[in-house]
Structures are given as C-alpha cells and as structure tokens.
Amino acid sequence: MRRVVCPGSFDPITNGHLDIIGRSARLYDEVTVAVLINVEKSSLFTVDERIEMLQTVTKELPNVKVRKFHGLLVDFCRNNDIPAIVKGIRVVSDFDYELQMAQLNYRLSGVETLFMPTNPEYSFLSSSRVKEIARYGGDVSGLVPDLVHKLLIERLRG
Numbered sequence: 001m002r003r004v005v006c007p008g009s010f011d012p013i014t015n016g017h018l019d020i021i022g023r024s025a026r027l028y029d030e031v032t033v034a035v036l037i038n039v040e041k042s043s044l045f046t047v048d049e050r051i052e053m054l055q056t057v058t059k060e061l062p063n064v065k066v067r068k069f070h071g072l073l074v075d076f077c078r079n080n081d082i083p084a085i086v087k088g089i090r091v092v093s094d095f096d097y098e099l100q101m102a103q104l105n106y107r108l109s110g111v112e113t114l115f116m117p118t119n120p121e122y123s124f125l126s127s128s129r130v131k132e133i134a135r136y137g138g139d140v141s142g143l144v145p146d147l148v149h150k151l152l153i154e155r156l157r158g
C-alpha cells in the first residue's frame with residue numbers, strides 16, 4: 001500500500017491544492033491530506049471547518065482521507081505509517097524553501113519528499129491571496145471550489 005501525505009493549513013483549500021491532491025490520488029494507493037493545527041496562527045476558518053471543506057471537495061476521491069495534526073509532520077508520518085510527502089511547487093522560490101525542508105525531514109526521519117509542479121493555471125494561487133482578494137470584494141470564483149467560495153463570502157460578510 002503506497003501512502004503519501006499532502007500537508008498544509010488549507011485556510012481555505014484552493015483549486016491549486018485540489019489539483020495536486022487529485023493528481024497524487026491517481027499516483028498513490030492512499031493520500032492523507034493533513035491539516036496543520038497551529039494555535040499561534042490566526043485563521044479565517046477553524047481546523048474542523050477546513051477539514052469539513054476538504055472532505056466535501058474530495059468526496060469523489062475514495063483513496064483520499066483528511067486528518068489533522070500538530071507538531072512535526074514527520075512524527076505524523078511515522079505514527080501513520082506514511083513514508084513520503086507530496087509538495088506542490090508553484091514557483092522557483094517555493095523550491096528553495098521546500099528543498100531544505102525535504103533534506104531536513106529526510107535526515108530527521110527518512111521520510112521522503114516528492115515535488116509536484118502545480119498546474120501553471122494556479123501557480124499564482126495561495127490561500128492568503130484568495131482571502132485578500134475576497135476581503136476587498138474581488139471575484140475569486142474559479143480559484144476555489146464552489147463550496148469554498150460560498151463559505152468564504154459568508155465568513156467575510158459575517
């Protein structure tokens with residue numbers, strides 16, 4: 001059983017994230033989308049809201065499961081018998097940071113990291129940019145799943 005993890009905050013999930021998750025699900029037997037619990041970081045959606053969104057938008061992918069974790073990603077991998085991490089790479093500057101994380105994680109734990117180039121259509125996309133655009137009334141439809149778009153507008157209006 002070939003397992004990988006796709007880690008992130010997903011506050012909220014974007015179409016860029018979903019693209020990588022879907023492509024990983026075609027490559028591996030099981031994909032765990034791991035939502036990081038970071039109490040130091042303020043978020044727009046709670047961890048449980050993010051998990052619910054992720055579960056809904058990946059419900060057509062039977063080999064994808066969504067979990068939350070805190071602390072080291074490599075400890076999560078070890079505790080869940082996951083030997084590899086998939087990281088989406090949008091631009092060269094992502095690679096600079098992710099390469100060092102991959103080398104550190106491998107040295108710490110032997111967990112491998114696989115880099116997956118994002119679809120160029122989404123290479124500018126991040127959760128923070130989506131939130132910023134939506135906060136100022138910009139149209140983010142097409143950048144996030146329809147459900148996320150609806151919840152994002154509701155939350156920002158609230």
Ligand SMILES: Cc1cn(CCC(=O)O)c2ccccc12
Nearest residue numbers: 006007008009010011017020088
């Ligand atoms: C491009 C990209 C960034 N991240 C981290 C996102 C985050 O930390 O919220 C991903 C997670 C899954 C698939 C692709 C990506």
